[in-house]
Each structure stands twice: as C-alpha cells, then as structure tokens.
Amino acid sequence: MLKEINWLPALAFVLFGAVYLIASLRIVESFDGGYGHRTVPLSMSIALLILAGWQLHRMIASKGLAESEPGCETIVLRDFLYLSGPLVLLMGLYGVMQVWFGYVLASLVCGVAVFRAFGNNWIVSLIHSAVGVGTIYILFFKLLSVYDPPGSILELLRIF
Amino acid sequence: MDILYGFSTLFSDPLAVLFVILASFAGVIVGATPGLTSAAAIAMLVPVTFYMEPLHALAGLYVIGKAGRFGGSISAILFNTPGTAAAAATTVDGNAMSRKGMPGKALKTAAVASACGDLIGDMLLIFGAVWIAMLTRNFGPPEYFAVYFAAFLVISSVVGASIVKGLISTAAGIVAAMIGIDPMEGMPRLDFGILDFQSGLALVPLLIGVFVFSEILFQIERTIRERGTAKVISDLVPGGDRLAWPEFRQIMPVILRSSILGSAIGILPGLGSSVAAFAAYGEERRRAKNKDEWGTGVIAGIAAPESANNAVSGPSMIPLLALGVPGSTIAAILLGVFLIHGITVGPRIFDTSRDLVFGLFAAGLVGIGVYFVIGFFGGAAIGRIIARAPSRLIYPYIFLTCFISAYAARTNVFDVFVMCVAGLFGYLMRKQGYSMAAFIIAFVLAQGAERAFRQSLILTNDGWLIFFQRPVAVAFFALAILVLSGQLVQRYRIRAQGDPS
Numbered sequence: 001m002l003k004e005i006n007w008l009p010a011l012a013f014v015l016f017g018a019v020y021l022i023a024s025l026r027i028v029e030s031f032d033g034g035y036g037h038r039t040v041p042l043s044m045s046i047a048l049l050i051l052a053g054w055q056l057h058r059m060i061a062s063k064g065l066a067e068s069e070p071g072c073e074t075i076v077l078r079d080f081l082y083l084s085g086p087l088v089l090l091m092g093l094y095g096v097m098q099v100w101f102g103y104v105l106a107s108l109v110c111g112v113a114v115f116r117a118f119g120n121n122w123i124v125s126l127i128h129s130a131v132g133v134g135t136i137y138i139l140f141f142k143l144l145s146v147y148d149p150p151g152s153i154l155e156l157l158r159i160f
Numbered sequence: 161m162d163i164l165y166g167f168s169t170l171f172s173d174p175l176a177v178l179f180v181i182l183a184s185f186a187g188v189i190v191g192a193t194p195g196l197t198s199a200a201a202i203a204m205l206v207p208v209t210f211y212m213e214p215l216h217a218l219a220g221l222y223v224i225g226k227a228g229r230f231g232g233s234i235s236a237i238l239f240n241t242p243g244t245a246a247a248a249a250t251t252v253d254g255n256a257m258s259r260k261g262m263p264g265k266a267l268k269t270a271a272v273a274s275a276c277g278d279l280i281g282d283m284l285l286i287f288g289a290v291w292i293a294m295l296t297r298n299f300g301p302p303e304y305f306a307v308y309f310a311a312f313l314v315i316s317s318v319v320g321a322s323i324v325k326g327l328i329s330t331a332a333g334i335v336a337a338m339i340g341i342d343p344m345e346g347m348p349r350l351d352f353g354i355l356d357f358q359s360g361l362a363l364v365p366l367l368i369g370v371f372v373f374s375e376i377l378f379q380i381e382r383t384i385r386e387r388g389t390a391k392v393i394s395d396l397v398p399g400g401d402r403l404a405w406p407e408f409r410q411i412m413p414v415i416l417r418s419s420i421l422g423s424a425i426g427i428l429p430g431l432g433s434s435v436a437a438f439a440a441y442g443e444e445r446r447r448a449k450n451k452d453e454w455g456t457g458v459i460a461g462i463a464a465p466e467s468a469n470n471a472v473s474g475p476s477m478i479p480l481l482a483l484g485v486p487g488s489t490i491a492a493i494l495l496g497v498f499l500i501h502g503i504t505v506g507p508r509i510f511d512t513s514r515d516l517v518f519g520l521f522a523a524g525l526v527g528i529g530v531y532f533v534i535g536f537f538g539g540a541a542i543g544r545i546i547a548r549a550p551s552r553l554i555y556p557y558i559f560l561t562c563f564i565s566a567y568a569a570r571t572n573v574f575d576v577f578v579m580c581v582a583g584l585f586g587y588l589m590r591k592q593g594y595s596m597a598a599f600i601i602a603f604v605l606a607q608g609a610e611r612a613f614r615q616s617l618i619l620t621n622d623g624w625l626i627f628f629q630r631p632v633a634v635a636f637f638a639l640a641i642l643v644l645s646g647q648l649v650q651r652y653r654i655r656a657q658g659d660p661s
Contacts, residue, residue: 009588013328020335023350035617037342037349040610041335048331055324072593082384083377084584091580094563098573107563114559117380118552128553132560140564144211147571 003077010056017049086117102151103141107133163286163525166518169215170526173519179216180523183223184530188539190224191231191247192546193554194239198228199489200375203367204561206497207568214501215519221497222520223527225490226473229433230274230531231542233466237266238543246433246469249441253454253461260457264540268403269462271535273415277467278474278528280419281426285474285481286521288427292482293507301615302626304483306633308609310640311429311485315598317647318428318435322593329595333602334609336361343607344614356574363496364569366603368562369582370589370596371489376562377587379555411463414444418464422471427478429487432597433469440468474524481517482507485605489597492604 024042090110097106111129112122120128141148170176190201202221209217232247237254250270257266299307312334316326339350340360351357418440425436444464445454454461477494479487484506486492498505503513510517534542566579586596620626627633 006592009592009594010328012585012588013332016332016335020338020350023352027349035614037345037347040606040613041338041350044331044334044338048328048335051324051328051331055328058324073591075588075591079381079384080588083381083587087377087580087584091577094576095573098576103564103567107560110563111556111560114376115553115556118383118556120552120556125556128556129560132557136560136564140568144208144568146207146564146568149571149573 005075005077005080006072007056007059008075008080010052010059013048013052014056017045017052020045021049086113090114098149098151100151100153102154103148104133104137105151107136162290162514162518163521165515166520166522169515169519170219170522173213173215176213176215176219176519176523177526179212179220180223180526181530183220184227184527184534187224187227187527188231188234188531188534188542189546191228192234192542193231193549194235196375196558197371198225198231199367199493200371201228202490202493203364203371204558204565206364206367206493206500207565209497210500210568214498214503215516215523217497217501218494218516218520219523219527221490221494222477222524223531226278226470226524226527227531227534229470229473230271230278230466230535232469233270233274233462234267234535234539234543235546237270237462238263238540239547246437246472247465248434249437249465249469250462252441253456253458256455257457257459257462262457263543265403265407265459266457266462267539267543268536269407269411269459270466271532271539272403272408273411273418273463273466274470274535275528275532276415277419277422277469277471279525280416280467281423281471281474282521282524282528283474284423284427285477285524288475289478289481290510292478293510296482297507299483299507299632300630301612301619302630302633303636305609305612305616306627306630306636307483307485308605308612310636310643311479311487311605312602312609313640314429314643315595315601317644323644323647323651325592325594326598329589329598330602333599334606336366336599337603337606338610343611356572359570361578361603362569362575363493363604365566365575365579366582367493367496367600368566369579370586370600372558372562373579373583374586374590374596376555376559377583378590379551383552407459411460414460414463415467418444418468419471422468423475425468426472426475427487429479429485429601432476432488433472436472437465437469440464480505481509484608486601489600492601495604 020041024038024045027038027041029036029038090113093113094106094110097109108129111132112125115125115128116122137148140146170180186201187198190196191198202224205221205224209221212220229246233250233254236247236251237258240251240255254266254270257263296303312330316330317323318326337360339357341348341358348358421440421443422433422436425432425439441461441464444460445451448454448458448460450458472488476488476491479485480491480495484495484504486495495505503509503516562579563576566575567573569575588594589596589599616626617623622629627637
C-alpha cells in the first residue's frame, strides 16, 4: 500500500505558525502599552498555531480524516516526492542560471525539463521550449520593456 | 443615468472596446479548458496590465472573469468535465443532453442563461453599488474593522472542506501579509534579516503560485498516473442544436429566479459561483413537476445553474466597490490592479474615479454581449478545438508564462521562488481541502484590517470597547458570529446524519 501523508499540510501550517510566532515574539514595540506593529502578527500566528495544531491532532487521532471530508484527496508520499524533489532542483537551477546566464538560457533549460515531465520527447521539448521562450522574450522584454538582467557570466564574457 | 456616461467613456476609447472583445474570447477559451480557471488566467495577466491604461486593464480582466464563468459550461456539456468548479452543476443535465445528441441545444441554453443571469447581476451592481456606497460613506475605522472581521469569518466558514480548514487558510493568509514593512509605523517585521522579505510578499507571485502553478503540479501528477488518456467529444446531431422559442419561454422563469438567487449569493463574500449554481439547481429541481427527469438532460437543469453562476459576477463586485472589501478571488485580484494603478477602492470611488467605474460597468455589459455571441454560435467549435489541444503541450507553455509573470511583477527572481513555494503549498492545500480563495482574500485584506484595527484603538481611551460602541460595527460582528454559528450547526447536523458529502 502507498504511504499516505494527508497530515502534511496541517504540519506545514503548524511549522509556519510556530516560526512566525517566534519571529513575532522578537518584534520590539516602538512604544509601551499600546497596540503596535507586533499585535496582529503575534495574535494571528498564535491563532494559526492553535488551529493547525488542532487539525493535526484530529488527523492523527482519526488516522486520516481525508476520506470523511468532501473535496479532499489523498496525498501519496511517492507522488509528493516525485513533484517536490524535481521542483526544488528546478528552482535552484533556475535561480542559479538566471543570475549567471540571464532569462533566456535559464527559461530554456527549465522549459525543456517541464516539457519532458509532461511526456514529450527531447526534440519536441527543445523546439516548443525555444518557441515559448522566444515569444515571451519578445512580448515581455521587447514590447513591454520589462528589465532583462544580463547573466553575470555572459556579462563577463562580453567584457573579454 | 451614469451607465450611459460609462458607455460614452468606453466607446470613446476604441482600444478599450478591442480589449473587451479579446477578453471575451480569452475568457471563454480559458473557462472551457479543464483545470484552467479564469482566476488563474487573470493572475497570469496582471503583470501585463502594469503597462496598460487602468480602464483597459480592469475591463479586460473583469470581462475574462465573466466569460470564463460561461466558458466552464462548454467542457461540462461536451466532455462531462467542468472547466470551472462553478460549471460542475451544469454537467449533470448538460452532458446528459449532449449524450442524447443535442450538445448544440445544451450549449445555446447555457449561453442564453449565462448572459441573462450576468445581465441581471450587473443591473444589481450598477444600481446597488452606488446606493450601498452612499450608506458606507460615513464608516470610520471601527466599522471598517468590523467589516473586515466579518469578511474573514464568513469566508472562512463557507469555503474549504471544513470550518477549521477555512480558518487556517485565512490565518495563514493574514500572517503571510504581515511580512515586510508595517503599514502604520513603517517598521520592518518578520523579515528574518532577508532583504527581499522587507518589501513583503507580492500578490502576483502568490496568486500565480496557488492558482496556476499548483494546477501545473496537479497536471504533472495526472500525466504520471494516466499517460495516454483520450478525451471524448460528442458529435453534433443535425437539428438537435436548435433552441426553440417555446423552450426559451419555458426556461425564462427559471433563469429569472436563479439569477436573483445567484445575485443574492454574489453579494455575500466568499460564497461564489459554485455555491450559487448548486443552490439554484437544487431549488429548481425541488420546484419542478418532473423531478424524476432531472439528470437526464432537462433544459431547465442547464438554465438554472448557468444563470445563477453568472449572476454572481456583478454583485460580487459590490463589497469591493462599496467597501473596498473583495468578496471573491477575482475581486481580490481586481483590487490589486486598482491599487497598482494608484486608485483607492472604497465608497468614494464613485466620486474620485466615476468615469473609470462606470466605464468598467459598461465594459461588463458589452462583454456579456460578446461572449453570448461567441457561445451561442461558436461554443461547439471552441469545445472541439480544446478537446484536440494536447494538455502535454498547453501546460508547459503555461509554466513558462508563470515564470515570466511572477518575475515581471517586480523584476525580481526572488518572486519566482515565492511562486514555486506558493505553488507547492497550493498543491497541498487543494489536496486536503484548504481554501486557496480564503488564503488569497485574507492576504489582500490583512493590511487594511490591521490599519483599521490600530486606527480604531488610537481613536479612543476605552480600548476594545470602541468596537461595541458603534451600532454598525456591532451589527457586522453579530452577522459574522451568526454565519459562523449557522455553519457549525449545519455541519454538525450533517455529520450527525452520517452523510459527509
């Protein structure tokens, strides 16, 4: 049987709430005795922590509440890892490539990876990725004049 | 007759009319594509609108939302796959009629019902919003905080798989909005010393992440599971695509009742099109003499949900324009676009930006006409094209657009990472029935709510009592608690009866 991790979103919210509760506690109010810029983050992170903690507890106590609630689907560990693992790698790759080589190369490589993930062969992936990146480049960077940061390595090569 | 002024504003600008026509086409196509919602399309297009005139941008996005609601019925009727959640109720009788060999009639019924519903909803918006704005003009910070509080509680309790999940989504949205510079004192907070966090999380990458990127992740997962699954489209049968006058007369009362119901639901924050569609379908089925025939392709079974889900469109803008509080995801995105263009939304918008607001209303009415013509005469053709378009090529293109849209919002690679993380969060949230709409609406409203809360407390020495000294504020608090209690009781009863669905 595939391992189900339906508790993962509740756990993620618990962690989100906990991290922001600690961060809120570290905010120093600019004046005493009033409701300053700490009040809302602090109260909302406490509320989030309590609600998400309660939800997590319910899920653990009932051993998977997903089936009893409408609009819920099972989260399978294997599927989640198949998605999140490559996504994290892709994010890292895109970030590094965008800084080093600029938008076009970074998007081309990531585009090919995503076309491949949807079951297209290498040639189709390369052609469609190039067409997509080219179209977007003309629309956003040429027509709409969005700032296109030159990649640092490409910039270096241009100097030499 | 301010709406005539709106028409003159719209038609004096040919480019605005062109955008409305293009937006109608785009909305129908996006709505008809299963998995793509009009909110997702609007989110992706927001960065493009930075470079447009406010009327062009707002009219285009508003009409995409309207046309998208109708577009969802095309795939619901032809492929038994609702393009949007709002079209799910249309699937029951719409697809049954299609399988009987009359997909054309089903599509024409959907087009007529959607346009009529939308028109009635827009009438309520045009005449109701100005009236409500006059009432809310004297609201102060305590009243505004009560409105925000009510919006948070109502949205949390009516969306999501459970009330707790709705509340969690709302709380997470508020916490996410607190990152960055405090709106009143200008102090940085919750930034962990990271420079990119100091300017806060931007709305566009979050929107694209939770609505579009999460959908791409869903589609990748589906591709891994079901490679090579083909869609089936019903063929049009000659003579079976005509909507006769007696049939139209028969469904007119259904359209009228469902549109009024949809409009009423549209004013309430958070309920949205899908609730309106199912409520209208259920109500008309209850009233029908031929209850047993419902589900087998009854024409009223298409007219009721379609008119109700489109009737939501106009009234869902009333809380936004009259109070500055968006009642739906699309309204939340439009609020962002208003702010990007430096327009403050609230009751005074009818004085400060009268030409823009009434131009927007006129654009909505023109958009209804355009998508009606597209749907009535070309619905089946659009359905066929979409059925043939391979999702293995469509979604990677959407992926590439997501990256550039997230980046273009602030020309910052950090926003691309925010979008990816939001997408992964959105994927998990959708899987377990947490509400992405509640998350986004809370994110958009949080800073305004905080400002109203702190300004209220500055106004008085009585502390929290100020919220209970204002009758309007008390009424909104009472409304919020009433809705929450009602939902709790209803869900408890359903659980006690042992029927989770």
